[in-house]
Amino acid sequence: MERMLAARLHIPTRTLRLDEVPRPRPGEGEVLVKVEAAGVCLSDVHLIDGTLTPLFLQGDTVTLGHEVSGTIAEVGAGVTAWTAGQRVVLYAGEVRDGVTYTRGVDYDGGWAEYALSAADALTPLPDSVSFEEGAIIPDAVSTPWGAITATGAVRPAEAVGVWGVGGLGVHAVQLLRAVGACPIVAVDPSPVARERALAAGADLALDSADPGLREAVAAVTGGAGLAAAFDFAGVPTVREQALSVLAPKGRLVLVGLTDKPLSVTDGTRFSYLQQQILGHYGSDMPVALPQLLRLIQGGRLDFSGSVSGVLPLSEAAEAVARLEKKEGNPIRLVLRP
Structure with missing residues (x-):
């Protein structure tokens, strides 16, 4: 079985550890994404310090990371909309049986070399938008966008x-x-x-x-x-x-x-x-992400300057510490496997 590295949080002890775990295989209606960039959010810090606790996590350990971009590595049975090599941004969550589950909180996220996604929970990333900028859109940008345009x-x-x-x-x-x-x-x-x-x-x-x-x-x-x-x-x-x-x-x-x-x-x-x-919580991903990516692609918005630093996945704990301590006053730090 192929293996990969993942930054995993053990919820009972709030211990973050870099582990070697089995590389997932996409099931029916799923795609496997090779992660190219994953944002580090204050919500990740709060999960680690115990301020936030997953509501729907099965088990006691989860791979963090709800801001993820990458390329399609493999598609599961029945998936026809995606092919290997396509650049994508993953939604920060998925709706299952009417309940919204948050990626990297309620199920494994993108602080890893590969991440699974439902085939309808991601959107194309234009070639003109970097993986780093694309990765932060699903929360750092789409959450305030939803708060402003929908809730507010x-x-x-x-x-x-x-x-x-x-x-x-x-x-x-x-x-x-x-x-x-x-x-x-x-x-x-x-x-x-x-x-x-x-x-x-x-x-x-x-x-x-x-x-x-x-x-x-x-x-x-x-x-x-x-x-x-x-x-x-x-x-x-x-x-x-x-x-x-x-x-x-x-x-x-x-x-x-x-x-x-x-x-x-x-x-x-x-x-x-x-x-x-x-x-307010999150955004309507199928609407918000394409809107924001079109505005970025069209030159109306630019969030490339929000990427304050890029660290290797092996330094996930360091990225969390820098964000928690506001070292260098980062807007967003990004991990690259």
Whole structure:
């Protein structure tokens, strides 16, 4: 039996280890992908530190990695849409019996030399888009895209705010500018993140600890407040702050994941202003990925600069540590087998 290397997380002990495991074979309706690039996400860090736990994992160990690009290596029985050698991006999850399973969380992902995928859970990667840029689209880009275009339903000229300008938030700023939001207010305690937000297209970048934040938001929105606010930090205080500057009928979209309670300090005001709090997770992959790849291919968007470093698969633990410690302030690190 052929073998391959994979970075596997043992859930009970939260131990990440590089193992030699059997190379999978595609079953009926599946394809085997030779992994060319796999993104390292803060969600991976949270899986390792115990903040997140898989809901549907069978067994106690999983190969991490939900952002994956590569080439078709082999197709299973009944697969006619794909042939060996095609460049592809894998969806970050699959729907099975009406339930969404996340790749690299609920089933084996792409921190490996090869990865399995359902034949309908991947999309072609244009030749003009690198494997590294393609790999980060299924989460780091498509998640904020879904939050903006679907859950938040942002319309042109609406005032918006982005809290947390990290690996997803910085892309949210780019995407909000692309859909015509105005003004775009970015909020982050890090000076580097705020500079990054302005470079990505934010009209104003504020420190979350700034006592004049509410006044600054009021000034830039003509006193109206924000039509939509996006929490990419997953921090309770962030959510309270965002609610405090929402306009009447404004939407707060929760993208950042946290196990902390959500509270509304002034429930009467919230109801009177008919504001909304909307949960968001992932994106509609069959719609979002082709859309984003077309926009990249057409020169409307460019996320190549978001790849802050490329490391070999053998240094997966090092990549996780760099992201966790924000060493070098990375947007996205990518593993290459």
